[in-house]
Amino acid sequence: MHEHVPKNYLRMLTLPWAHLLLLGVSLALFLSSSSLLSLMAPVLLPAGWLLMDSYYVQYIERCLREDLWDIQKTYMEREDSHFWVAESEGEVVAIVSAKPCPVIQMECPLELAWLSVRWSHRNRGIARALSRTVLSFAQQHGYKAVILDVSMVNLEGQRL
Numbered sequence: 001m002h003e004h005v006p007k008n009y010l011r012m013l014t015l016p017w018a019h020l021l022l023l024g025v026s027l028a029l030f031l032s033s034s035s036l037l038s039l040m041a042p043v044l045l046p047a048g049w050l051l052m053d054s055y056y057v058q059y060i061e062r063c064l065r066e067d068l069w070d071i072q073k074t075y076m077e078r079e080d081s082h083f084w085v086a087e088s089e090g091e092v093v094a095i096v097s098a099k100p101c102p103v104i105q106m107e108c109p110l111e112l113a114w115l116s117v118r119w120s121h122r123n124r125g126i127a128r129a130l131s132r133t134v135l136s137f138a139q140q141h142g143y144k145a146v147i148l149d150v151s152m153v154n155l156e157g158q159r160l
């Protein structure tokens with residue numbers, strides 16, 4: 001998750017509301033005669049970065065506390081969910097999970113989540129293989145669909 005911070009930050013800077021905010025704050029600082037306020041101008045961009053970074057860190061910590069704290073309990077003790085790892089030379093190099101989508105629908109699809117491959121092992125088809133494993137699991141358990149949430153900036157994920 002954390003590797004997506006720079007891409008998300010750059011994308012945020014391209015959004016019209018971010019331009020308006022930066023323009024508005026810069027204008028306000030320019031018009032104000034307070035020297036304290038004018039000192040704030042150069043810290044706006046790094047402050048935005050830190051805010052986004054801390055949002056991601058908090059999200060990751062929350063997931064580690066909740067969903068991923070006890071993988072055995074969250075994923076392995078139920079028939080309709082599962083968690084897989086890929087190993088290479090005795091080390092875990094990739095993970096993926098599957099569990100029923102939390103959204104209550106007539107036909108609840110299976111959600112593929114936490115798909116992540118270690119940098120050193122990317123572009124070797126590991127994510128593709130893990131996704132196939134999840135699709136087989138879904139078929140065996142009678143699911144009609146599998147969903148995967150991918151952010152707009154995650155081009156590798158979209159390609160997958």
Ligand SMILES: CC(C)(COP(=O)(O)OP(=O)(O)OC[C@H]1O[C@@H](n2cnc3c(N)ncnc32)[C@H](O)[C@@H]1OP(=O)(O)O)[C@@H](O)C(=O)NCCC(=O)NCCS
Pocket residue numbers: 001114115116117118121122123124125126127128129148149150154155156157158159160
């Ligand atoms: C997304 C991710 C799981 C892909 O893992 P991977 O093992 O490198 O992917 P694979 O080698 O199985 O490749 C699967 C497809 O994605 C494409 N792909 C992978 N990395 C890519 C990249 N950097 N740029 C463009 N396409 C890429 C591959 O070309 C392949 O498509 P193809 O068969 O049509 O050529 C990995 O980059 C990752 O862990 N990212 C961080 C975690 C994340 O974003 N998870 C959410 C994933 S939805």
